[in-house]
Every structure is written in C-alpha cells, then in structure tokens.
Amino acid sequence: MLTLPPVLTHAVAAGFARGLKPELFTGGPAEVVADAGALQQFDSSALAVLLECRRHALAAGKRFSVSAAPARLRELAELYGVAELIPPSAAATT
Known part of the structure; x- marks a missing residue:
C-alpha cells in the first residue's frame, strides 16, 4: 500500500512523486x-x-485504486474527468 502524505500540493507533489520506490x-x-x-x-x-x-x-501489470479518498479529492477527479482512472479500492466500495 502506498500512503499519501497529509499535504500534497503543487509545492511538494513533484518531490513526493520522485520519491516513489519502484518496489511499490x-x-x-x-x-x-x-x-x-x-x-x-x-x-x-x-x-x-x-x-x-x-x-x-x-x-x-497491476491494478490501481485509491482508498479513503476525501470527498473533495473525488470532486476534483470528477471535475478534471479522471475519476474513472483512480477508482475507489474494493474495500472502500463494500
């Protein structure tokens, strides 16, 4: 599981993305x-x-999903037309 930080704005997003480990x-x-x-x-x-x-x-070759997404994040995803690309995890929909 990949855990997103409390703050993920333009100022820190690139650094977070660069820090993603391939083994994830x-x-x-x-x-x-x-x-x-x-x-x-x-x-x-x-x-x-x-x-x-x-x-x-x-x-x-893996599936991707997001768990515990705040409502505002889901709203942004809808606004930008990418909600279907970042679906909720199966655990979140049950």
Whole structure:
C-alpha cells in the first residue's frame, strides 16, 4: 500500500512523486492501493501524483485504486474527468 502524505500540493507533489520506490509497483499483490486517508491539504497536483502511481502500477501489470479518498479529492477527479482512472479500492466500495 502506498500512503499519501497529509499535504500534497503543487509545492511538494513533484518531490513526493520522485520519491516513489519502484518496489511499490513490482512483486507483492496484484493491486496497488493508494491510501488517501491522511490527505488534509491538497490541490489538483494530488491527482497528478495519483495518475503517476496508476501509470507505474499498470506498467507493472497491476491494478490501481485509491482508498479513503476525501470527498473533495473525488470532486476534483470528477471535475478534471479522471475519476474513472483512480477508482475507489474494493474495500472502500463494500
């Protein structure tokens, strides 16, 4: 599981994305889940980070989903037309 930080704004998003470890996307379970439960301050850059994580997961042959996404993050994803690319995890929909 990939845990997003409490703050994921333009100022820190690139650094967070650069710090993603390749081993998060290889081996292990067939799905990479990004835990967004800690997100408190974010902007559209958080979507860019999630899409980058999705790209890495798909390149490794894995599924990608997001757990505990704040409502505002889901609203941003809808606004930008990318909500279907960052689906909620199966655990979040049950």
